[in-house]
Amino acid sequence: MSSLAPLLYCVALASACTALCVGGVLALQLAPSRGRFTRVHWTEHARTTRPGRNTLLFALYTLPVTLGVLSGEMLGITSGVLGWAIGTIVTACSALIIMAWESYWSEVLEGERKPLAVVIRDHSALVVLLLPHMFLVLAVLPFAAPTFGLETALGCVVATFLALFIGWGGLIYVGRFLGLVTPADRRLQAIAEQVARETDTRIRAVWCVRWSRANAFVFPLGRHLLVTRAALDVLADDELAAVCAHEFGHLNESRMARLLQPIGIAILLANVPLGIPLMATWGPTAVLTLVTGTLVLLLLLRRLSHELEDLADASAHERPVEGGKASYARALEKLHRFNGTPAVARASAHGSLYDRMRAAGVEPDFERPAPPDRDVLGGFAITVAVLVYMASLWVPRALPEWRDAAPLVGGPVRALDDFRAPLGRNDVEHAAPSGG
Numbered sequence: 001m002s003s004l005a006p007l008l009y010c011v012a013l014a015s016a017c018t019a020l021c022v023g024g025v026l027a028l029q030l031a032p033s034r035g036r037f038t039r040v041h042w043t044e045h046a047r048t049t050r051p052g053r054n055t056l057l058f059a060l061y062t063l064p065v066t067l068g069v070l071s072g073e074m075l076g077i078t079s080g081v082l083g084w085a086i087g088t089i090v091t092a093c094s095a096l097i098i099m100a101w102e103s104y105w106s107e108v109l110e111g112e113r114k115p116l117a118v119v120i121r122d123h124s125a126l127v128v129l130l131l132p133h134m135f136l137v138l139a140v141l142p143f144a145a146p147t148f149g150l151e152t153a154l155g156c157v158v159a160t161f162l163a164l165f166i167g168w169g170g171l172i173y174v175g176r177f178l179g180l181v182t183p184a185d186r187r188l189q190a191i192a193e194q195v196a197r198e199t200d201t202r203i204r205a206v207w208c209v210r211w212s213r214a215n216a217f218v219f220p221l222g223r224h225l226l227v228t229r230a231a232l233d234v235l236a237d238d239e240l241a242a243v244c245a246h247e248f249g250h251l252n253e254s255r256m257a258r259l260l261q262p263i264g265i266a267i268l269l270a271n272v273p274l275g276i277p278l279m280a281t282w283g284p285t286a287v288l289t290l291v292t293g294t295l296v297l298l299l300l301l302r303r304l305s306h307e308l309e310d311l312a313d314a315s316a317h318e319r320p321v322e323g324g325k326a327s328y329a330r331a332l333e334k335l336h337r338f339n340g341t342p343a344v345a346r347a348s349a350h351g352s353l354y355d356r357m358r359a360a361g362v363e364p365d366f367e368r369p370a371p372p373d374r375d376v377l378g379g380f381a382i383t384v385a386v387l388v389y390m391a392s393l394w395v396p397r398a399l400p401e402w403r404d405a406a407p408l409v410g411g412p413v414r415a416l417d418d419f420r421a422p423l424g425r426n427d428v429e430h431a432a433p434s435g436g
Contacts, residue, residue, distance in 0.1 A: 007085055010393070013389060014071070015097055018093075020385075021382070022385065024381065026052055029378075030109070033108050042337045047370065049109055049340060050342050050372035051372060053340065056098065058382065059098050059378065059382055064094035067090050070389065071087055071393070102114075102119050103118075110340065114212065121210060125175065125180045125181075128174055128178065129180075133269075136159075136265070137269065139158065139162060140273060145277060149277075154273075155272065159266050163265035163266035166261070166262065166265055167220065167259070167262035172219070172224055172226070180210050181207050181210070181226070183206075187232070188240070189206055191241050194241065195241050196244075198245070198321070205225075206224075206226075208226075210228075211228040214233075215230075215231060218250050238321075239330055239334065242316050243335075245319045249311060249312030249314070252315065257308055260308070264298055264301045267294055271290060274290060313359065316360075317360055326361075329356075329361075332353055333353065333357065342372050344368060
């Protein structure tokens with residue numbers, strides 16, 4: 001049997017599971033909204049399509065990595081070129097299929113078809129600038145020693161350094177290298193400098209992000225402001241200035257408040273070097289305690305983040321310009337409408353658009369909509385895909401030929417026998433009853 005057989009089998013199987021499970025759920029969630037983009041009010045369209053958007057996002061950032069990790073483990077191929085290739089290629093293929101589904105359904109979600117290349121670019125910007133956690137875990141993973149020692153301490157130090165690096169905005173320069181981030185144009189630079197003078201805010205640099213989602217955010221420690229190209233296209237000058245004032249509110253927070261994001265990332269990453277020695281020393285209870293404590297701390301940080309968003313909104317309201325509140329309310333509505341974000345959210349650090357507009361003294365021109373339905377089908381699709389994939393990977397384990405494939409590339413599959421015979425031959429002989 002060819003040494004590439006395990007790789008081809010896993011890639012084909014992962015692709016089929018991803019395409020069928022995720023695609024099937026998306027059809028159930030989004031097909032009823034086909035053709036309604038211009039026929040219903042944008043708040044209703046955003047509300048009804050939110051479960052599908054959640055499925056796409058959650059599936060993309062959980063399912064491919066899960067299938068990639070399971071591939072080598074289930075087949076017993078965890079070392080050598082083949083083990084690395086299986087995990088990497090399975091992850092890439094599964095992610096590409098989910099992004100292809102996003103491109104297909106973008107006509108329903110946004111009113112026009114978004115090319116696959118644009119979807120890939122958007123998620124690249126999202127991962128590099130806002131969700132780099134998967135790659136950071138890989139950077140800390142080598143420090144996961146079986147016992148407490150120097151490696152554990154170094155792992156915690158590396159986790160802290162990476163968290164501060166992200167909080168400062170170091171990944172901006174990774175984005176520049178990839179062509180995702182460029183210096184601000186004259187319009188954005190002039191507006192940001194004007195608002196900085198009005199609010200007495202010190203900024204280090206202003207950047208533009210190639211991302212088709214209209215958004216703006218800051219890296220408080222490094223005092224960097226980033227605005228997406230879509231936001232520049234959607235917002236008028238006074239509205240863009242109001243958004244900048246909100247973001248500068250984060251830059252004027254206390255030093256401890258500006259450390260919230262790095263603290264959350266450091267806590268999350270520290271679980272990697274601490275989890276394995278805790279398991280080896282005190283067992284599963286210690287690991288469960290660590291994970292529970294981490295979740296509690298992250299929930300507290302999220303609650304504090306919500307309060308800081310309210311204070312940043314107040315900063316936008318208090319700009320010493322006429323009509324500042326109205327400009328900010330219009331900007332929020334435009335951003336939500338363009339991005340398909342519901343006007344009333346179930347759980348959001350920023351709060352609901354409807355309430356934020358009223359807090360700015362502007363009465364929305366629509367009635368308060370109901371929140372989106374809870375997304376249960378997305379989690380179901382991911383669970384089914386993983387279970388079907390795991391069950392299907394047991395098929396080749398029964399074939400002796402698969403043991404002969406891996407040694408060609410240095411990845412023995414002797415773990416097959418360990419799974420099929422948990423008791424060794426001598427143990428079986430001692431366990432058998434003696435005959436008279």
